Amino acid sequence: MLVQLLTHTPDPEQVVASAARLCYSAASIDQLQEKSRADSETLIGKILDLGHLSVLEHASFTFGVEGISRACSHQLVRHRLASYSQQSQRYVALKERFAAVTPPSLAAKPELLERYEALLEEIHGVYRQFMEAGVPAEDARFVLPNAAATKIVLTMNGRELLHFFNLRCCRRAQWEIRALAKEMLRLVRQTAPGLFAKAGPGCLQGACPEGPITCGQMAEVRREYADL
Secondary structure, rough: OEEEEEEOOOOOHHHHHHHHHHHHOOOOHHHHHOOHHHHHHHHHHHHHHHHOOOHHHOOEEEEEEEEHHHHHHOOOOOOOOOOEEEEEOOOOOOOOOOOOOOHHHHOOOHHHHHHHEEEHHHHHHHHHHHHHHHOOOOHHHOOOOOOOEEEEEEEEHHHHHHHHHHHHOOOOHHHHHHHHHHHHHHHHHOOOOOHHHOOOOOOHHOOOHHHHHHHOOOHHHHHHHHHH
């Protein structure tokens, strides 16, 4: 899996702070932008603590992601307050053997891993046979598995990212999208630490929201994200 932060709103924390000040000030926008950065950090902290998150929607972040499975991307696009551009299996014919993601649970069992890899090879053989017979890529792709790797560019605003991290960094999330979310969080923390320093699974700031189906590892999770 390769995750890159391609671009983002210039000075996202200052944009968010200016938007927040505007709601409670008679000053001009130019005057609001002249406020000190230290003042902005304090204001952002208050905004996050109070849950007044609409101003975070003014900051957006665009990621390039490669090497995730279609199983992962199907989960990702359920986050509808985002924009996605994904490599098409209809227009991109896989002339070479298609890349695939291997779950760690299979990789840890050699006898099952061998069967898994053999099945992927067989699927690719059928796909190639269909293509050589003149079947359009949009139809040949019907045999491709959820394991097939894909590439995607996605854009989320700051508020949606907080929601995404809250759900997908949780240890009860599926392992692949959890790894994706964790790497996205690491990248945005470098760019906008004031906005995302406390971001992560729901148990970082209070009781586990999973209730009776909790992973039971809250202390360990908090250490993990403190060191991210």
